[in-house]
Amino acid sequence: MPQMNMIQALNSAMDIMLARDPNVVILGEDVGFFGGVFRVTDGLQRKYGEHRVLDTPIAEGAIVGAAIGMGVNGLRPVTEVQFADYIYPACDQIFSELARLRYRSAGEFFAPVTIRTPCGGGIRGGQTHSQSPEGIFTHVCGIKVVMPSNPYDAKGLLIASIEDDDPVVFFEPKRLYNGPFDGDPTKPAVPWGTHPKGHVPDGYYTVPIGKAEIVRPGKQVTIVTYGTMVYVCEAAAKSLGLDAEIIDVRSMVPLDVDTICSSVKKTGRCLIAHEATRFSGFGAELSATIQEECFWDLEAPIGRVAGWDTPYPHAFEWEYFPGPARVAIGLKAVMETP
């Protein structure tokens, strides 16, 4: 099976969908001739033309607004918002329009728009190129929210998102574009070719939206996480010699409550980890749901490791990023409580 990094896997997903469905179009800043600042749409305009892969003005609200109109007119737009930090000007179109169009028109109108956007830190992006705003989007009724953690899932989930008749906000943890990252920036970069999930079929396949994945089965504790933190949590559990069951949420809306809660009922302990800020973060929803479903099976309070409730500071990136040391402390707390 071919090896792909996450950029190539995402590119392959769009290439396949542009070829399969003449209604698929791509639009965003720098996505056309140049192929995107992260190269995710590289070569697609050359292959499918300027009417299928459109460079746009720098106006995220307009990109999403126009994509909604395109979707209403039968196209299946895939928009790129260059950084998740730039998505806020589009939020009125996403929250008030895209998310609610089907509802308010009683199903007569809908817009199958996919919004791709790179998120997360660890690339020295400072406070405007490092954010993880996924939790905000999970609070809006009517949009699906996904975040893959590896090339295989990235391709399969993106194809599933493009084919989905509901709008999807598709977060791409950009620190993972070129390889899995265990949270230690001093180590040499590891390419995706060394990882089983870097082996990606050339052709069409989907990864279903709404299904979490147990990336490592274990008995002692359940770690519920997603995105870059999957690898950080693996490293932290390994450093403690813990037999942790690690769940990659993958899809925040809809959430695979069964997979998560079955695991917690089995292990009796749970740590939630995400890079996003802690207060009202998606971990709060996970924690509340797990507590409601699994209270009588819990041996200890549910733990949370998250980004600090501050903007992402440029100079203190590795004090901010919830690295393996902090996850290990969180794990110890969950394990040591009686």
Next chain:
Amino acid sequence: MPRRSRLHIPQHHSRPGEEPDFSYLETSPAGAVRRPDVNARVRDISHLSVEMVRVLDDEHRPVGPWNPHLDPPELQVGLRHMVLTRIFDERMQRAQRAGKISFYMRSYGEEAVSVAQGMALRPGDMLFPSYRNQGLYMVRGKPLVELMCQLLSNTRDMCKGRQLPVMYHWASGRIFSISGNLTTQFPQAVGWAMAAAIKGEDDIAVSWIGEGSSAEADFHHAMLFASVYQAPVILNVVNNQWAISTFQGFAGGEQRSFAARGPGYGMAGVRVDGNDFLAVYAVTQWAAERARTGAGPTLIEHVTYRGAAHSTSDDPSRYRPKDDYEKWPLGDPVERLKGHLISLGEWSEERHAALVAELEQHVNESWKESVQYGALNEGPRLNRDLMFEDVFKEVPEHLKRQREQLRAELGG
């Protein structure tokens, strides 16, 4: 003393108790504005955005190059749609005052905009209206009962009880869902038009906002995208002078016309007498042909007047003279088209009275039928399970659980 910077606060021409003063309004004589080819370059037609296209003169005669030369039967149809819109509005206003519906918005004084434009477009053209474009529904023939059932949020509500009154939609009639958030439909219309061009179809998109809403970022987004991609779209700013209580100066209308923003973005801008049925029809025809033949988008500013309150929740006597609309220099669109037809010998006061009586009866009968299907607080109700549908295409697990929870907690 050196001069210092000074903040300008736009001041309305007259306030409650004062004499209405419309001296700020710049108009052109009927027939005076040159009509360029539909494919003229933007730089050559900037006069259209500062002058005012008018066809009907003070004696109700059509004059000048913009006369669309409509046959009397077409004019009579236009009059009928406008009168129906007005009667429908009046009846629904009364229904709101009687507590039958929660909210209503009339289009009194600006009926020509929706009706003339709706008639000048093709049935395949996609309309992205604002909340004061009910005339479009009259033109495209939506049964009144269906509109009324939406207003009543009853068992036949097209929105299944999810939207405020007047936020209609009609997919098969090619009228987009009204949001309630202002101007959001503008960039969506541009996207729809871009898709039509991408697919090689010659339907165009048309959208409407008020002049107040042109302050939203979505206006600028729409203008930019329409211009950059030369999308086949008509963007309408209905300048009815008022955004609830703030007059058009607060939206930027004091220094330059709204139509002039068209050339500012590199697209045609046309300023039209919005109460002149023939002029609105003619500029829409011009802009539609321009869009359909790949010559680019047009911004049309309709200079009109909001003759009624913003909505049933508003009281304009607190911020403008009571007789403002009676003194509006561009008159009333229904009276002007009626006068034109009479001057042609194709209409009379008697025929008009008969039309009004016929349409009042039609509206009243439609209302009687509609209330049989329930109202917000009385009669049969929608199934509340509908609340959980259409959030997504399929009802997801968590919403199924919440639907069960509602049943368990509230019974039934």
